[in-house]
Amino acid sequence: MNDGNPAPIGLSRRSVLRRAVWSGAAVTAGLSLGDVPARAEVTAFPWCDRCQSLWFNGGGDNGHCPVTHLWDHSHYQHGSVYKLRKSTEPGNGQIGWHWCRYCKAAFYYGDGEVGRGVCPNNPTPLALHSEGDREIAPGGASWVSFRMETDVANNGPGAQAGWRSCFKCNVMFFADNGLAATHCPAGGEHDPTRSFHYLMRD
Numbered sequence: 417m418n419d420g421n422p423a424p425i426g427l428s429r430r431s432v433l434r435r436a437v438w439s440g441a442a443v444t445a446g447l448s449l450g451d452v453p454a455r456a457e458v459t460a461f462p463w464c465d466r467c468q469s470l471w472f473n474g475g476g477d478n479g480h481c482p483v484t485h486l487w488d489h490s491h492y493q494h495g496s497v498y499k500l501r502k503s504t505e506p507g508n509g510q511i512g513w514h515w516c517r518y519c520k521a522a523f524y525y526g527d528g529e530v531g532r533g534v535c536p537n538n539p540t541p542l543a544l545h546s547e548g549d550r551e552i553a554p555g556g557a558s559w560v561s562f563r564m565e566t567d568v569a570n571n572g573p574g575a576q577a578g579w580r581s582c583f584k585c586n587v588m589f590f591a592d593n594g595l596a597a598t599h600c601p602a603g604g605e606h607d608p609t610r611s612f613h614y615l616m617r618d
Contacts, residue, residue, distance in 0.1 A: 458562070459499035459618075461515075461522060463590055464491040467599040468606070470498065470522040470579070470588040470616075472515035475548050479520025480537035482601040489537075491520060496576075496618040500562040504554065507571050509563040510612065513588070517548030519601070523586040526561060533586025536601035545586065564588065567613040575615035580608035588614065 460474040466483040471491045478490035500522075503511040512526015518537040523545045525532050532545040551560040565575055578592035584602040591598070591608050598606040 458502070459497055461498040461500055461616075462491070462493040463496065463498070465494050466492050468589045468591075468593060468597055470590075471520045472522065472548065473497070473520070475515065475517065475520050477520070479516075480518065480535075482536045482599045484536075496616075498616040498618050500564065502551075503561045503563055505563070507563060507565075508569040509565040509571070510569065511561050511563050513562040513564050514545075514547040514549050515562075516545040518546060520548070521545070521585075522562070522588045524581055524588075525586065529586070531586070533582075534584065534600075534602040565615040565617070567615065570615050575617050577613065577615055579614035579616055580606070580611040581614065582606040582608065583610045 458474070460472055461470050462473050463469075464471055464481055467481050469481075469491070471479050473493060478493070480489050481491045500513070501507045501509070510524075510526070512529065513522055513524055515522050516535055516538075518539075519535050521535075523533050525545070525547070535543055535545045538544055538546060549560070549562070564579075565571060567577070578590055579588060580591045581588055582598075582600055582602075584607045585600050587600075587606070589598055589606045589608075591606075595605040595608070600606045
């Protein structure tokens with residue numbers, strides 16, 4: 417971890433249903449030809465110091481931050497770039513996490529979740545997050561997602577605390593800089609009141 421970047425805190429996520437997502441099996445869904453096979457661990461998730469969200473920097477651009485100016489709509493990348501395991505890889509944590517193809521933010525759409533959350537850059541009327549990581553598990557039986565470690569389901573010491581999911585937009589964000597520093601695409605600050613205590617590794 418890099419000093420001066422997001423650092424520790426403590427809180428808990430959306431409902432008890434989500435605790436069923438801790439281990440291995442990915443969310444089953446209909447599959448289509450042309451989806452690429454799953455890859456292993458991915459180190460491509462920086463922290464945006466403008467909105468405090470976790471986002472994917474391998475999607476062709478810097479996404480769309482809810483903190484925007486006329487000349488700049490991008491997420492900022494400073495300091496650590498975090499790594500996430502795929503749901504097909506061994507390890508502990510909550511599966512069902514994806515990155516949005518419109519804004520590049522990491523968002524939850526797994527078991528127990530009824531909506532994808534608000535996206536600041538989706539041009540459709542509903543303006544919801546949409547998976548940019550359309551991968552299928554070996555054998556084609558399930559969708560692949562990313563795995564987020566928590567204080568109760570993790571892979572040992574050395575991870576960075578202080579991460580939460582927003583109840584309003586489903587995005588992963590860093591809470592230790594104070595909620596006043598956060599910016600939710602659904603309006604106002606991110607809402608961590610129903611979040612698990614998530615951990616990150618760089």
